[in-house]
Amino acid sequence: MGPRPNGPDELDRIGLTKAVNGGCTHGSHAEKQVGRVIIALILAALASTSCSTQPDSDLVEFPVAEEPVLPDLKDIDEGLADYITVRHNQVIQYPTSGSERGRLAMTYDVNNWSRQSIPVYEQAHLLDPYEFMWPYFVAHQNAKIGEYEEAVGMIEVALTIDPDYSAAWLWLGTWLLRLDRFDDAELAFERAYSIDQSFYSIVGKARVKLMSGNSQESIDLLEPLRVKTLHPEIFRLLATAYNDLGRSNEANVARALSKQEAALNWPDPIVIRREKHIRGFGGRLARAQRLLQANRVEESLRELLSLRTQYGDRPSLVSTLAWAYSAQGETTMAMETLQIGIESSPEHQPYYTQLGDLVSLTGNLDTAEGLLRKSVELNESDSEAHLRLGIVLMQQQRFDEAISAFNAVLDIGSSAIAEAHLHLGTIEGYRQQWDEAARHLKRTIELNPRHIAAHERLCYVYIEARQFDELDAALLWTQQLAIPPENFAQVLKYRDEVLANSE
Structure with a gap:
């Protein structure tokens, strides 16, 4: 090291x-x-x-680092193997360059060769001891394998080089918490807050307070954040703190709102720098998908089109490219891309689900239905295809057929179950079967307590059914979800109109 x-x-x-x-x-x-x-x-x-x-x-003694060992590359993607070889040869050509060692280490790191990356990062740090990235990335690798003492030591080295990088202080605080060093962790989070005043550092301080037995102080830090974000981690911490203080009703609400799995990830631009060294089809496709999820559509499209030039119309690539075109508002390009995919791989069932969904957005419900039925025919166990078919049938007011499609989703069992119950509740509400509508909508909320549409529709069902006690409880939940104010006002207005007409 x-x-x-x-x-x-x-x-x-x-x-x-x-x-x-x-x-x-x-x-x-x-x-x-x-x-x-x-x-x-x-x-x-x-x-x-x-x-x-x-x-x-x-007069001047330059450090000497060992020559890195080139691993066996015969069974990996050719593009990745070629790039590793190029980076390794650069290290051999420039043996005193910390930057070249660092590039090789980053290549290993982002292409799932973590074990190979650590010693090369350490060599880069030896040759280039004033570059922040090398000890910073070693710290991340140590933390990844649970070596938090080593991670703390290396990130402290990085922070002597650049003490104003907020993400590093957040990581330091997080890893110090793993070591039960509460006072040091709180100082790290306070330092992060002094740099950019982000809510991530407030959540970090709240964790410190909670883990050190100061539940009320944790609540005082977290409750104002509920107005700014509905991140599940905030509600998970609040649920624990409320429970510690015997506030069971509030704990139950917070616990329900924390059910969704989502890590609290703060911006870390220096970590993102490594991604330019991703090579190989799988790694580059995964990066393009992450860019899409982050709404960086232009960057994703550039990567996807480059992959298409190099690898052709592989199904996973075609589907992602269509997704990117759709995200950019180019529905026609998305549909044409999927049609090309179907021509080259007519038995690839997910194409039909994706294309059917896109066609339904254009209002051509008959064509969409045909595509979705083809998808179900090719794979009867695909719950997403049944769900999309049910939605198209519901839009055509063919409710019995739609119910059959949604029930198929329930029979298969998947993450689509919550949406199936939502649409079943909507159909039953349209038919004025209020008890059945409420049953399905409550099931959606059980599966996804943060589902705003389900909460709203349940409020309307209770109003129509004149179940005002249940409505009051539902309204409390709806307020907790930070429903758009105009939507909440509309629910209250409709309730008041119904009450006035009932007198």
Whole structure:
């Protein structure tokens, strides 16, 4: 593992490196090489004035790192194997370059070769001890395998290089909590907050308070955040804190709202830098899908079109490309892409589900129905195909057939069950079967307590059924979900109208 800056002399050298690099520790390889040359010349000049008889070869001693071992690449994607070979050869050609070692380490890291990445990151840090990324990435790798003491040590090294990177302080606080170092963790989260005032650091401090037995202080930090975000982690922490204080009703509501699985991920631009080294079909496709989920549609499309040029119309690629076109509002391009996919792979069932769903958005329900029935024919156990077919049939007011499709979803069992109950409740509400409608909508809410549409529709069902006690309880839940104010006002207005007409 590389040396850690220690004491004022080391910190002064860090400051000198920053000054040479224009105050930036993340400069280009060329800039850093210039910086090192200048530092070497300064040190050499100082050495020559203090000891003029010292041989020139001893003036500046550059660190030496071991040559990395090239792993066996015969069974991996050809594009990835070629890129690893190129990066490895660059290291051999420039053995004193920390940047080249770092690029090789990042290549291993983001292509699921974590074990190979750690020693190469450490070599990069040895050669380039003032670059923030190398100890930072070693820290992440240590944390990934549960070595939190080592992770804390390395991220502290990184923070001596750049003490103003908020994400690093958040990670430091998180890993210190794993070690039950509550006071140190709180200081780390406070430092993060002083940099960018993000709610992530507030959640971190709330975790510290909760884990150290200060539940009320945790609640005081978390409750204001409910107005800003409905992230499940906030409600999970609140549920625990409320329960600690015996506030069971509030704990039950918070616990229900925390059911959805979602990690609390803060922005970390330096970690994202590694992604440019992703190679191979699977890795690049996964990156394009992550970009889509993050609503970075243009970047995703560029990656997908590049993959298509290189790998052709692979089904997973075609489906993702159609998804990207649809996200960009280019429905026609999305449908044409899927039609090309069907022509080349007519038995690939997911194409028909995806295309049928897109066609239904154009209002051509007969064609959409045909595509979705073909999808069900090819794979009767695909609950998503049954769900989409049921929605199209419901739009055509063919309710009995729609109910059969939604019941098929319930029989198969999948994440689509909540939506199937939602639509069954909607149909029963249309038929004025209020008890059945309420039963299905409540089941949707049990499966997904944060489903705003289900809560809204349940309120309307209770109003129509004149079940005002149940309505009051439902309205409390709806308020907890931060329903759009205009929607909530509309529910109350309709309730008041019904009450007035009932008198």
